[in-house]
Amino acid sequence: MLAVTFRGPPPHARPLTMDEVAAAIRTGQSENSDWSLDRGQGVKQPSGMRPAPLLAKALALRLGVPEQNVRLYVAGPAMPAMGPRPGEGMAAFPFPGSPKNGSRPAFPMAGMGGRGPMLHDSFTVSWRNGDHWSWMTGERHGSLRWYAITISLMILIFALLLGPAYLVARRITNPIHRLAGRVTAVSMERREPLPVEGPPEVRKLGQAFNRMQAQLVGHVAERTAMLIAIAHDLRTPMMRLSFRLEGLPEKDRAKAHADLEEMRAMVTTLLDFVRSGDESLVMLRIDLAALVEALADDMTAMQSSVTMADPTRTIILGDAAALRRCIANVVDNAVRYAGNAHLSLGQADGHALLRVEDDGPGVSPDHLARLSEPFYRGEASRNRATGGVGLGLSIARSIMEKHGGAMLFENRDGGGLRVTMQFPLAQ
Known part of the structure; x- marks a missing residue:
């Protein structure tokens, strides 16, 4: 026109x-x-x-x-x-x-x-x-009058069509927006299927997503069951090995016991990782400052070089035991790789910000995004003397996500790594 x-x-x-x-x-x-x-x-x-x-x-x-x-x-x-x-x-x-x-x-x-x-x-x-x-x-x-009349009629027609078009578009897009919001809220802890509503195409999309979610939940359940079974089955032969080690000479027995304890630590870490995705949390109002101070004192008592700046009282909703394990994994990772950890707690934009900094060599920028992946280690040699099996930060990330938080890894300007743990403040 x-x-x-x-x-x-x-x-x-x-x-x-x-x-x-x-x-x-x-x-x-x-x-x-x-x-x-x-x-x-x-x-x-x-x-x-x-x-x-x-x-x-x-x-x-x-x-x-x-x-x-x-x-x-x-x-x-x-x-x-x-x-x-x-x-x-x-x-x-x-x-x-x-x-x-x-x-x-x-x-x-x-x-x-x-x-x-x-x-x-x-x-x-x-x-x-x-x-x-x-x-x-x-x-x-002149033709200006004709143009004015024609354009006025077009504007009138568009205005008359705009209302019905808007209603039709809303009818189509509203179910899609609701579906997108529910998809975003879905996690392994909330496994109920999405409500299927709206136009036929949107209903088909919702049904397809529910089928995909059911398959993913099934795969995760199978993986979890397999890992738990393997970890439990390994404990029996390790127990038999510990008894048989008693008959070895003192010199060899000490080294064998050290290797066996390392295997047990690996199995325990693996079980913690598997259970961290399935455990249910008891969410209560917690003073995060008091929890972090107690953790820092305990690690200092175990000869770990851990310091903490004076924190302000910070109340969040969370599971105290799970949060302690989460923060301990991050602090232990800093002490293990850099030899020290410095903690600071503050607030910004409705969130509590816990920063764990160390004086180590830092991490290559290409590897920062992968630090919380399961079984990934920034130290490529995978030497047990300089790190675990690569599950500590993965467990911490899983616990953070259950608390509605997030972790950010970045290198410090003066050297070392900074891990920022963000928790939503309690209302």
């Missing part, structure tokens, strides 16, 4: 007939809304226009005045003399002031449907009325 309006030619104004010009001269008003008229006193002979004697004669007949008392000029070419077509006679123009005997002068119509000659372009007419002259000019309205 816009292309037709602005690219296509505007419609032509309706021509002005001699009858309408004569009526405008008598009344001062035009019956044709496509033209604007102006008038004044005197004789006006505009430049750039041509005299049209044939049209002037037709107008004089309608006005009932002699031909010499009417002068007509047109912007376009003057209408040539036209005779009747074969089979057409001479049509007469009735006008006021015609002879009383009923005779009427004739004028060639040339197949104009009985309307007589017409004006298509701007014109100027002067006529004599008694002893003084008057003039009138006519201009066609």
